[in-house]
Amino acid sequence: MKFTSWGAAGEVTGSQHLIETKTRRLLLDCGLFQGQRAESREKNESFACGPQNLDALILSHAHIDHCGNLPGLFKAGFRGPIFCTPATADVAAVMLNDSVRIQAEDARYIRKKLGPDHPRVAPLYEQEHVDRVVKLFETIPYGQTERLGKDVELRFSDAGHILGSAICELELVDGDDKKRVVFTGDLGRRGLPLLRDPQQVPGCDVLITESTYGDRVHPVVEEQVDQLARIIDQTAKRNGRLIIPAFSLGRTQNLVYFLNTLANEGRLPQIQVFVDSPLSLELTRTYQRHQEILDAEYQRTLRSDSNPFAFPGLTFVRSQQESMDLNRRAGATVIIASSGMCESGRVVHHLKHGLGDENNTVLLIGFQGQHTLGRRISERPRTVRIFDRDVPLRADVVQLSGFSAHADSQDFQWWFAGLAKERGVGQAFIVHGEEQGARGVAALLHDTCDEDPVIAVRGKTYVVE
Numbered sequence: 069m070k071f072t073s074w075g076a077a078g079e080v081t082g083s084q085h086l087i088e089t090k091t092r093r094l095l096l097d098c099g100l101f102q103g104q105r106a107e108s109r110e111k112n113e114s115f116a117c118g119p120q121n122l123d124a125l126i127l128s129h130a131h132i133d134h135c136g137n138l139p140g141l142f143k144a145g146f147r148g149p150i151f152c153t154p155a156t157a158d159v160a161a162v163m164l165n166d167s168v169r170i171q172a173e174d175a176r177y178i179r180k181k182l183g184p185d186h187p188r189v190a191p192l193y194e195q196e197h198v199d200r201v202v203k204l205f206e207t208i209p210y211g212q213t214e215r216l217g218k219d220v221e222l223r224f225s226d227a228g229h230i231l232g233s234a235i236c237e238l239e240l241v242d243g244d245d246k247k248r249v250v251f252t253g254d255l256g257r258r259g260l261p262l263l264r265d266p267q268q269v270p271g272c273d274v275l276i277t278e279s280t281y282g283d284r285v286h287p288v289v290e291e292q293v294d295q296l297a298r299i300i301d302q303t304a305k306r307n308g309r310l311i312i313p314a315f316s317l318g319r320t321q322n323l324v325y326f327l328n329t330l331a332n333e334g335r336l337p338q339i340q341v342f343v344d345s346p347l348s349l350e351l352t353r354t355y356q357r358h359q360e361i362l363d364a365e366y367q368r369t370l371r372s373d374s375n376p377f378a379f380p381g382l383t384f385v386r387s388q389q390e391s392m393d394l395n396r397r398a399g400a401t402v403i404i405a406s407s408g409m410c411e412s413g414r415v416v417h418h419l420k421h422g423l424g425d426e427n428n429t430v431l432l433i434g435f436q437g438q439h440t441l442g443r444r445i446s447e448r449p450r451t452v453r454i455f456d457r458d459v460p461l462r463a464d465v466v467q468l469s470g471f472s473a474h475a476d477s478q479d480f481q482w483w484f485a486g487l488a489k490e491r492g493v494g495q496a497f498i499v500h501g502e503e504q505g506a507r508g509v510a511a512l513l514h515d516t517c518d519e520d521p522v523i524a525v526r527g528k529t530y531v532v533e
């Protein structure tokens with residue numbers, strides 16, 4: 069069989085991996101590349117995987133860097149099917165509808181800025197591509213082995229990363245040979261509230277593993293929640309505003325759930341909490357629709373609290389007007405808004421209005437990429453440029469790195485031990501990580517594999533005998 073990574077090789081966005089046997093061409097994930105505009109656009113528009121000749125796509129989870137270019141793949145000729153868990157199908161439909169709306173808005177904005185004479189910057193895909201691609205979803209619940217023709221079997225195990233996320237296990241007949249292939253998707257963490265822990269699976273001939281945080285150890289989640297409680301207390305005492313930039317899928321639901329737990333334990337002071345994102349509200353509803361796959365602690369909470377995504381003082385903000393009104397509001401408030409790296413979305417307005425006040429706090433809880441507003445704020449300069457204006461930075465800036473939903477090196481080690489326990493690994497390909505993370509995972513995997521682990525290079529085809 070052959071393996072080629074067409075995205076998320078040596079980087080963390082644009083997940084797209086091709087597996088070819090003598091009879092089958094299967095694509096794992098089809099995400100959007102995010103980053104410098106021109107380079108990402110070029111990568112997002114080129115489909116070297118041969119979309120028309122794919123037999124199927126297997127989708128690990130619904131983060132936009134894993135599913136966001138499915139409509140583009142459809143536009144390029146792919147006609148399915150797309151296999152995923154039921155929750156992933158539900159969440160991906162919400163994400164893709166949001167993605168096409170943002171692209172249309174961006175195209176309009178660029179056109180307005182550059183003038184009517186400038187060649188039109190078209191969105192990567194249109195609403196009709198989204199509408200048609202979501203019809204290709206075929207769902208398989210966790211733990212059920214599905215036969216796709218006589219030469220492929222597929223099974224999903226819980227990856228514990230976001231709602232519906234899956235470790236994909238494939239049994240492939242390749243001529244006279246049989247190969248077991250395991251793809252981690254994004255691997256979650258053990259002990260993260262709300263989601264079940266990642267499941268260990270038996271070893272395989274070919275492992276395709278992510279490596280985002282393969283070189284570091286995250287702080288314990290409980291300690292981070294204690295710190296969050298302390299920061300909210302300080303904000304309440306100062307009558308200030310706490311601004312938390314957070315991605316709408318995954319991170320925001322975790323935060324709301326943590327705050328609900330604090331409220332249930334009587335540890336949340338009198339404070340108004342606003343989740344300023346219609347998308348977050350819609351995604352929170354998908355968590356509720358599929359709550360049977362959330363963890364045991366969540367199920368216990370349900371017995372005494374019928375809605376663990378709601379507590380006194382919490383409001384989900386929908387309209388633009390309500391969002392703007394938050395900036396004129398007096399009294400202590402918490403505002404959770406996207407995007408997580410402060411590059412776009414409503415959080416940018418809240419930062420513009422809030423950074424100048426020393427009673428306020430900005431809490432950064434996610435990875436802040438290079439050249440992003442979040443990264444600049446994390447460096448605590450005297451002023452920050454927002455919308456062509458220099459805004460003084462007087463607010464407190466706090467960074468907590470322990471809310472990540474990605475496995476750290478200890479989680480990887482534990483999960484690889486599961487592979488080693490039953491048959492080990494033949495060949496491993498390391499994807500979805502920058503150099504340090506990928507090297508970290510390569511070192512951890514070394515003794516588990518027959519062959520030296522390979523850090524995949526984009527567009528390079530590897531033959532596995």
Ligand SMILES: [Zn+2]
Nearest residue numbers: 129131229254
């Ligand atoms: Zn993810």
